[in-house]
Amino acid sequence: MSRAPRPAGPARPAGPRRPARPGRAEAQATPAVAASVPPPPPEAAAAPKPRRGRPAGPKPAAPAPGPQTPQDAAISAELLGWYDRHARALPWRVSPADRAAGVLPDPYRVWLSEIMLQQTTVPHAAPYFLRFTQAWPTVSDLAAAPDAEVMAAWAGLGYYARARNLLRCARAVAQEHDGRFPDREEALLALPGLGPYTAAAVAAIAFDRPAAVMDGNVERVVSRLFAVETPLPASKPELRVLTARLTPQARPGDHAQAMMDLGAMICTPRSPACGICPLREPCAARAAGLAETLPRKAPKAAKPTRRGTVFVALSPSGALLLETRPDKGLLGGMPGLPGTAWDRRGAGEEAPSAAEVAAAAPLAAEWRRIPAQARHVFTHFQLILDIMVATTAEESRPARGSFVPRARAQADRLPTVMKKALLLGLSALED
Ligand code: SF4
Numbered sequence: 125m126s127r128a129p130r131p132a133g134p135a136r137p138a139g140p141r142r143p144a145r146p147g148r149a150e151a152q153a154t155p156a157v158a159a160s161v162p163p164p165p166p167e168a169a170a171a172p173k174p175r176r177g178r179p180a181g182p183k184p185a186a187p188a189p190g191p192q193t194p195q196d197a198a199i200s201a202e203l204l205g206w207y208d209r210h211a212r213a214l215p216w217r218v219s220p221a222d223r224a225a226g227v228l229p230d231p232y233r234v235w236l237s238e239i240m241l242q243q244t245t246v247p248h249a250a251p252y253f254l255r256f257t258q259a260w261p262t263v264s265d266l267a268a269a270p271d272a273e274v275m276a277a278w279a280g281l282g283y284y285a286r287a288r289n290l291l292r293c294a295r296a297v298a299q300e301h302d303g304r305f306p307d308r309e310e311a312l313l314a315l316p317g318l319g320p321y322t323a324a325a326v327a328a329i330a331f332d333r334p335a336a337v338m339d340g341n342v343e344r345v346v347s348r349l350f351a352v353e354t355p356l357p358a359s360k361p362e363l364r365v366l367t368a369r370l371t372p373q374a375r376p377g378d379h380a381q382a383m384m385d386l387g388a389m390i391c392t393p394r395s396p397a398c399g400i401c402p403l404r405e406p407c408a409a410r411a412a413g414l415a416e417t418l419p420r421k422a423p424k425a426a427k428p429t430r431r432g433t434v435f436v437a438l439s440p441s442g443a444l445l446l447e448t449r450p451d452k453g454l455l456g457g458m459p460g461l462p463g464t465a466w467d468r469r470g471a472g473e474e475a476p477s478a479a480e481v482a483a484a485a486p487l488a489a490e491w492r493r494i495p496a497q498a499r500h501v502f503t504h505f506q507l508i509l510d511i512m513v514a515t516t517a518e519e520s521r522p523a524r525g526s527f528v529p530r531a532r533a534q535a536d537r538l539p540t541v542m543k544k545a546l547l548l549g550l551s552a553l554e555d
Contacts, residue, residue: 189368200372207381212389216236244281249281321338323335337384345383349406351418391403394416396416435511437515441518460539464476486525487522493511496511
């Protein structure tokens with residue numbers, strides 16, 4: 125259920141909320157936005173989740189923005205005015221002033237930043253973005269890079285399937301599009317690893333196409349602006365329609381970035397700063413006193429726990445045993461510690477038996493289990509890794525992996541869970 129935003133007027137100066145705030149009953153008396161929102165198109169209403177778990181078939185596009193009502197146009201104009209004054213300076217962004225002066229965004233940088241920013245924060249992603257664009261300044265440079273180098277540079281950003289898709293996409297753009305990203309949402313959707321969100325973001329930000337861009341920040345802003353009380357994720361189709369409705373035909377890229385900035389800086393998950401928000405007048409959630417309670421979220425199912433064992437082997441000369449994980453599966457193609465299986469469905473749901481641990485040992489040695497465990501939370505499960513350690517004979521030949529000098533092993537930028545296990549194992553060996 126949602127409520128109509130209040131008519132947008134000139135912004136009031138920042139200050140305390142008005143004393144006689146309308147209550148729920150008054151807010152409910154306003155016409156519900158749901159009544160004025162066209163039903164989502166069938167492909168949006170039935171939109172399966174992007175990528176993970178998405179069945180094969182054409183990827184669904186976000187609803188296309190249409191003509192705006194005067195009220196929606198006033199909201200986006202207010203927002204763009206705020207963005208012109210307060211846009212964040214980000215390494216991948218063309219500022220609104222430069223954009224107005226005719227500077228065009230580089231679609232490669234827009235795409236790369238959007239892939240990196242999925243599931244992580246701007247401060248965490250920014251150094252990776254700078255390293256990537258320094259090492260591979262164009263999409264063709266990235267396409268020509270060896271897989272192992274790119275995977276190692278990605279280590280620490282998580283969601284390693286995304287890094288493999290990043291390479292597949294770069295190669296598709298280099299080989300099938302002559303090194304230039306397509307400028308239409310539908311063509312972008314056909315590229316590997318681009319779901320509806322990323323295709324819309326690249327189309328809008330890089331090419332100023334009027335595409336409706338909805339990330340987590342935008343979901344929150346729109347939920348509040350229209351006081352959508354249906355819990356996420358069931359509310360997503362309605363939020364997509366509302367996001368499309370707000371998207372202007374002029375400056376859609378700046379509008380998308382303005383929504384993201386508002387969500388990141390003002391309309392934050394906790395304690396939204398409604399007093400200084402450019403949308404405080406039309407905001408239905410603020411008027412109804414619901415801002416901090418929205419968006420509502422359906423309770424999450426508890427994550428299952430998986431168990432595994434990894435082996436930390438140190439040679440007398442200080443070399444460490446590492447392997448490259450198989451291309452398919454979690455952390456695929458990344459460097460890691462040898463161990464038992466834990467990343468396949470049906471594997472690792474219980475602690476591995478002594479026989480499984482013995483079978484997974486990469487070489488014969490005096491293995492001992494240390495008391496500490498490495499714990500890590502993935503999207504769909506949490507992982508607990510037991511750690512076996514041994515100092516090996518210099519001439520030991522492993523059945524899997526190879527010894528690499530310790531300095532290189534640590535510089536290899538292991539995935540976070542492997543780094544945790546390695547550090548625990550090394551500290552036990554050196555006690
Ligand atoms: S910051 Fe407050 S007024 Fe602004 S959109 Fe969010 S909830 Fe509404």
